[in-house]
Amino acid sequence: MPKVILTFPEGKHKVLTMSYDDGRTADRKLVEIFNKYGIKGTFHLNSGLLGSDDRIPEHEIARLYEGHEIAAHTVTHPTIARSPKEQLVEELFEDRKNLERLAGYTVRGLSYPNGSFNRMIKEILPYLGIEYSRTVHSTGNFSMPDDFFEWNPTCHHNRDLMNVADTFVKLHKKQYLFMMYVWGHSYEFDNDNNWDIIEKFSEFIGKRDDIWYATNIEIIDYLKGFQNLKFSAGSEFVYNPSATSVWLSVDNRIIEVKGGHQVNLKSDFN
Template identity: 70%
Template sequence: MKQIVKCFPGGKHKVLTMSYDDGREADRRLVGIFNQYGIKGTFHLNSGLLGAGDRIGADEIASLYAGHEVSAHTVTHPTIARSPKEALVHEIMEDRKALERLTGYTVRGMSYPNGSYSPAIMDLLPHLGIEYARTVHSTKTFGFPNRWHEWNPTCHHNHDVLEIGKAFAELHKRQYLYMMYVWGHSYEFNDRNNWDVIERFCEFIGGRDDIWYATNIEIYDYLQACDRLQFSAACDFVYNPSAMSVWLSVGGDIVEAKGGARTTLE
């Protein structure tokens, strides 16, 4: 039997994702940098604060973040581990409703405001339609979450992001899958006057053939589709019940298992 392992789209073995909170006006410049280098980001927004101070207004959300992901961050950014469950449900569901009206698609992820969460909150989130939630606990590693509602990033952009990016770029063992996940707030570049950090990082890491550039929800959905594949007992064919394609390495050859189709693996 040939060795069969899952790959990222196109047979890639690495994925990069970026995650930014609060929807401040500096997102405009950050999105421009991402677009220039073909990098995708997830932007976690507080719908109740849109247009306040230097925050992006509601009328700009759909156009500014086109091609990226808009994700929840609660309506008003409370420390949710201190909030009653009734308030938590309101903060998340009303944020989803407002952002979905603005974007036209379902909002299924979030980042924890103030980095605040608890086991009870993680258990509640699936019942509120939240598939993943990002923490602020950097791992400095390139692995995947054991629990999607406790998704720890690789690093903050102010914490050796270019050095970590160089290590990520050098990963070459294709028997593994790797993820680099960078998080932060775009206004921090203004505060520290260090836009060169993200510009140099994106210029260095963008446009590589062995990296898939994806949003948070795209990674989640793709790996869920991988897990739904239905292999024959002999592993000589596979049925993909999902709508999206999934890529496999079959004895070293890259095979696309198209959505809703049976694919021969011999």
């Protein structure tokens, strides 16, 4: 039986993803920096607050965040663990509908407003079309999450970001998958007068051949693509019913399993 393990696209074993909340106008500068260095971000927006209090207006949403991910953050940013179920459902579902109208695609991600959530909320989310949600509890490590409805980031950008990035870049053991997940609010760079932090970080970590740069939902979709692969009982071959490719390491050979294709995995079949 061949030894088969998942890799990220093109055989990579590291992924970087960024997550920023509230949709403030400082997102314009942050998106510009990300685009410059080939970094992808997920931007969690409150649809009921757009255009007010230094927030990006509705007409700018689709163009500004093109190439990144627009995700939910509730309509009005309440502390949802203290909200009645009826308001919780409305805040989440209406935010999805409003953002989808602006983005032009299905919104499937969330970050918990004020970091507020509980077990009941996690259980409700799949019924509202939400496939993951980010917390504010930084782990300091690069492990893949076990529970995507309690997706803990690696660090906030104000927490020793360059040293964390340096450690991440030096990771080399390909028997593991590593994820660096940075979160924050773009307006914090204005408040703290430290835009140089994210600029230096992006220049340092961007455009590397061994890192996959992905939005939150791209990571979710890729992992689900792997879970949906149909392996033979002896792992001699695999069929990919999904539309997109999944990459595998098979006896230390990187193999692309294209969407809609079946691929032989035993070396003497290739």
